[in-house]
Amino acid sequence: MMEYRKEEILLKAEKINLFFGEKQVLRDIDLCIKNIVRPGVTQGQVVSLLGRSGIGKTQLFRILSGLQKPTSGTVTGIDNKPIMQGDMGVVFQNYYLFEWRTIRQSLELAAKKNPQLKPTDIKDQIDQQAQLFNLTEHLNKYPQQLSGGQRQRASIIQQLLNGSNFLLLDEPFSGLDVIMLEKVVELLLKVSLSDELKTLILVSHDIETSVALADTTFILAQEDGKPGATIIKEVDLCERELAWEKDVKNKKEFANTVQEIKALL
Numbered sequence: 215m216m217e218y219r220k221e222e223i224l225l226k227a228e229k230i231n232l233f234f235g236e237k238q239v240l241r242d243i244d245l246c247i248k249n250i251v252r253p254g255v256t257q258g259q260v261v262s263l264l265g266r267s268g269i270g271k272t273q274l275f276r277i278l279s280g281l282q283k284p285t286s287g288t289v290t291g292i293d294n295k296p297i298m299q300g301d302m303g304v305v306f307q308n309y310y311l312f313e314w315r316t317i318r319q320s321l322e323l324a325a326k327k328n329p330q331l332k333p334t335d336i337k338d339q340i341d342q343q344a345q346l347f348n349l350t351e352h353l354n355k356y357p358q359q360l361s362g363g364q365r366q367r368a369s370i371i372q373q374l375l376n377g378s379n380f381l382l383l384d385e386p387f388s389g390l391d392v393i394m395l396e397k398v399v400e401l402l403l404k405v406s407l408s409d410e411l412k413t414l415i416l417v418s419h420d421i422e423t424s425v426a427l428a429d430t431t432f433i434l435a436q437e438d439g440k441p442g443a444t445i446i447k448e449v450d451l452c453e454r455e456l457a458w459e460k461d462v463k464n465k466k467e468f469a470n471t472v473q474e475i476k477a478l479l
């Protein structure tokens with residue numbers, strides 16, 4: 215049994231409701247992400263938010279990242295401080311980059327916003343990250359000269375250089391071939407292992423990949439006869455010994471958990 219403790223609250227959403235006119239999209243969402251600590255291991259948290267297409271994942275994503283205000287409810291971070299726009303690094307589905315800037319220029323701009331980075335260290339940081347994510351030879355190119363996977367990696371580095379501890383990724387596995395999917399999973403693991411307070415929140419409908427990568431999975435779905443989507447279940451993958459395991463997909467409990475989640479969606 216792997217030893218771990220859940221410590222302080224990193225992010226808390228309480229009683230989130232979202233309406234578009236009369237239509238309720240989200241109902242009474244409560245969600246809490248805690249710092250998971252394992253003795254002798256540096257690692258962050260990986261949380262996935264799963265739900266059917268159209269259920270409200272993107273809306274919840276926008277609320278958690280401070281991009282959108284809910285109709286009611288609050289999102290707070292460490293020490294109960296409200297989450298503001300800019301507190302979180304957001305990697306959108308289309309890997310938003312400045313089309314008229316080279317990748318290096320975009321990364322420099324992001325790094326300059328990071329109060330923890332000295333201006334004299336920026337170049338080294340960019341070079342290090344680019345090397346880690348196989349982008350060195352693409353730094354002087356424009357986004358339209360990159361492949362989808364390269365854009366995605368550049369977009370992730372851009373958010374890492376910003377310095378925010380939270381990285382929200384919208385559908386990071388969609389449209390990838392098998393090889394690229396493996397690389398992205400590897401890359402996200404690398405990011406999560408880089409710092410204790412780094413928290414990745416993945417919004418996805420890819421159940422297998424999300425469960426393989428995450429330590430906690432929240433299921434967003436509609437309850438019978440009630441309007442709007444809510445968190446119907448929090449699956450603690452640490453407790454099921456499915457977190458931080460290399461060949462987790464071969465475990466019986468993995469298949470059981472995937473089946474259990476499929477039945478809920």
Ligand SMILES: Nc1ncnc2c1ncn2[C@@H]1O[C@H](COP(=O)(O)OP(=O)(O)OP(=O)(O)O)[C@@H](O)[C@H]1O
Nearest residue numbers: 234237239265266267268269270271272273274419
């Ligand atoms: N501006 C808007 N006005 C009215 N309804 C909206 C608006 N934006 C989204 N919706 C509705 O909110 C619901 C949730 O949408 P959302 O994009 O969050 O779903 P999703 O789970 O992310 O879907 P997908 O996996 O297909 O991207 C949908 O029914 C959608 O039609």
